[in-house]
Amino acid sequence: MIDYLTLLAGFVVLIKGADFLVEGAASMARRLRVSDLVIGLTVVAFGTSSPELFVNVVSSLRGNTEIAIGNVLGSNIANTLLILGVCSVIYPLTVTTGTVWKEIPLSLLAAIVLGAMANDRYLDGGDVSALTRSEGLVLLSFFVIFMYYSAGIARRLNGMEALVPSKVHGWSRSLLLVLLGLVGLTVGGSWIVKGAVGVATRLGMSQSLVGLTIVAVGTSLPELATSAMAAYRRNAEIAVGNVVGSNIFNIFFVLGISSVINPLPLPPGSNLDLGMVLFASALLLTAMFTGKTHRLDRWEGGVFLVLYMGYLVLLVVAE
DSSP states (O other): OHHHHHHHHHHHHHHHHHHHHHHHHHHHHHHTTOOHHHHIIIIIHHHHHHHHHHHHHHHHHHTOHHHHHHHHHHHHHIIIIIIHHHHHHHSOEEOOHHIIIIIHHHHHHHHHHHHHHTTHHHHHOOSOOEEOHHHHHHHHHHHHHHHHHHHHHGGGOSSGGGGSOOOOOOHHHHHHHHHHHHHHHHHHHHHHHHHHHHHHHHHTOOHHHHIIIIIHHHHTHHHHHHHHHHHHTTOHHHHHHHHHHHHHHIIIIIHHHHHHHSOEEOOTTHHHHHHHHHHHHHHHHHHTTSSSTTEEOHHHHHHHHHHHHHHHHHHHHHO
């Protein structure tokens, strides 16, 4: 029972830590007269993906590499099929040509790059398939390019200011919130990894399966909250952009950092999950051209949700 409580408490502390970090950092940025656009692009974007980052850093440091890989792959699948499925059911998501022809294909490219790097055993004839430190540095280089590109396209997005916390605190309170956020993310991430390992051992599940399901969905909650609120406010570009950006962030930055800390061997059977990441990204791109062009309709969102449920059943059956 203690493992389940540790896991649950870890999620609560982790998500609250992300909230504190975003609120404190956004308040400091406002005091420095940084624009909402820049705050949304940096503080909010990093804040919603910080749970995946901290869980992966802790996993890498502890050598729980299956959780690190599973967390990112599972989060990306959940982001696309679960979160966009929910959002498009709330309100059909119509996006711009730039998102269709640039951001979504970039997320697909990120998945392809990851698949190639994670299968060097088959491509180069090595002994093991793993993300090495040098490959992690390559992923981080891709991330720098992505951030440079994002700074340019974000200027055309409407509704960025709606995602930025409106409260402005004093310097001491803002700093305290940032520090509490970082502590919460660190402690929460540690508890989640510890609880996930315990749950996997107790139930006879692989750490990879726990990472792909429980940990992945839990760390994707900030993206779900952000995108669902954006969809409710009919800011479709933000709803989709948050998910697509998070997927790119997870592969290029989170896995980049994780593999630099500790090389990440590819767990057996992970090609199924890599294939699902590729399939989900390709399906999202295809959905932009079915039905009404450049729109994810409610029925398509329903299909996404059914596919996600089917994927979870497949994982459990294949375990």
